[in-house]
Amino acid sequence: MTRRPTAFDLSADDVGLVRPGEAPPPGAAVLVEEAPGEEDELPPPPVVARKRFSWSRLLFGAIGGILSLAVGLWLDRLVRDLFAREDWLGWLAVALIALAGIAVLAIVMREIAGLLWLRRIDRMRRRADLAAVRDDRPEAEAVVGDLVQLYADRIDLAPGWRATEARAHDVIDGRDRLVLAEADLIAPLDAAARRLVSDAAARVSVVTAVSPRAVVDLIFVAVATLGLIRRLAALYGGRPGFIGFARLTRLVITHLAVTGSIAIGDGLAQQLIGHGLAAKLSARLGEGVINGLLTARVGIAAIDVCRPLPFLERRRPQLSEIMAGIRAPKAP
Numbered sequence: 001m002t003r004r005p006t007a008f009d010l011s012a013d014d015v016g017l018v019r020p021g022e023a024p025p026p027g028a029a030v031l032v033e034e035a036p037g038e039e040d041e042l043p044p045p046p047v048v049a050r051k052r053f054s055w056s057r058l059l060f061g062a063i064g065g066i067l068s069l070a071v072g073l074w075l076d077r078l079v080r081d082l083f084a085r086e087d088w089l090g091w092l093a094v095a096l097i098a099l100a101g102i103a104v105l106a107i108v109m110r111e112i113a114g115l116l117w118l119r120r121i122d123r124m125r126r127r128a129d130l131a132a133v134r135d136d137r138p139e140a141e142a143v144v145g146d147l148v149q150l151y152a153d154r155i156d157l158a159p160g161w162r163a164t165e166a167r168a169h170d171v172i173d174g175r176d177r178l179v180l181a182e183a184d185l186i187a188p189l190d191a192a193a194r195r196l197v198s199d200a201a202a203r204v205s206v207v208t209a210v211s212p213r214a215v216v217d218l219i220f221v222a223v224a225t226l227g228l229i230r231r232l233a234a235l236y237g238g239r240p241g242f243i244g245f246a247r248l249t250r251l252v253i254t255h256l257a258v259t260g261s262i263a264i265g266d267g268l269a270q271q272l273i274g275h276g277l278a279a280k281l282s283a284r285l286g287e288g289v290i291n292g293l294l295t296a297r298v299g300i301a302a303i304d305v306c307r308p309l310p311f312l313e314r315r316r317p318q319l320s321e322i323m324a325g326i327r328a329p330k331a332p
Helices: 055-085 087-134 137-150 155-166 174-210 214-235 242-259 264-274 276-281 283-306 319-327
Strands: 015-018 029-032
Touching: 055 087, 087 137, 087 174, 087 242, 137 155, 137 174, 155 174, 174 214, 174 283, 174 319, 214 242, 214 283, 242 283, 283 319
Parallel strands: 015 029
Antiparallel strands: none
16 A cells, blocks of 8 residues: 655654664654665765976977067068068058968968867767766757757758757657757768768778879878868868867877777677688788778777767667678669
8 A cells, every 4th residue: 555645743752763774763653764875975076187387388389479579570571671662562561461361360260160169079979978878858958959059050951950949848858859869960960971981991992902002002091081080070060170170180099099999899800801812812902901991990980079979879880881881882
């Protein structure tokens, strides 16, 4: 029989508050105080690392300041000399310097926008992961809102973010809200990303298998890999400049180092064994296959870094699936 909820006055004489394992007082209504569990204990506050003074930053900052002063003095002297010769030469120099300043400002703004995009994507992915683990509905709604805002100007994703906004009041659980947003918005991007990685791996495999020089192989693999990272960033909504692209490449390399750049478990060993016969038949063909495998591995790592949501219900791209797509003949 289920008891109805009842209110007790703890200051009354007929109410006793006991802990688990203690004997209750006779003739009193007993309230059992639960023992604090591990889930009730607050985690210790995070330790914030103190920023140390960096002599290298001071050195490079001082060198940058000296170079800036030198360039400024050189430009000032140049403009004065041109004005001394002809006025129109001086004004032409001033106009060219102004145009150069506008171009530098635009480049700086683009670099800042690229760095902010990287930070935004990383923060969104972390928040989504935490909201999915805790099933936090308000946090999940905030992440979905940021995701819709990120892709609001993408015409190809208009049906996705419209469906995501239409389901705002139909889903109660926070994780389910993120799963539906992943299916509506990120799934088409994932399919396009797989095609990009598969095409890049196929090109690297073919070119490095037929190229006569190892230097050509190295240059082509580097260019193809960097181009793949940039295309994946653009696919998921990023427009990184030079500094942002360098940081993105460093994050991809770091992700490879953490997950294992030549991981035996991600199907790489099976692929190498499967292509063993091809390597025996042709050493160049074997090198091409291995280069294609490594290019695909870098592409998968780039997807993990550029993707604004973690993999919740959708399956993370597997190396064996991408290489199987390369081997599959195209339909006429």
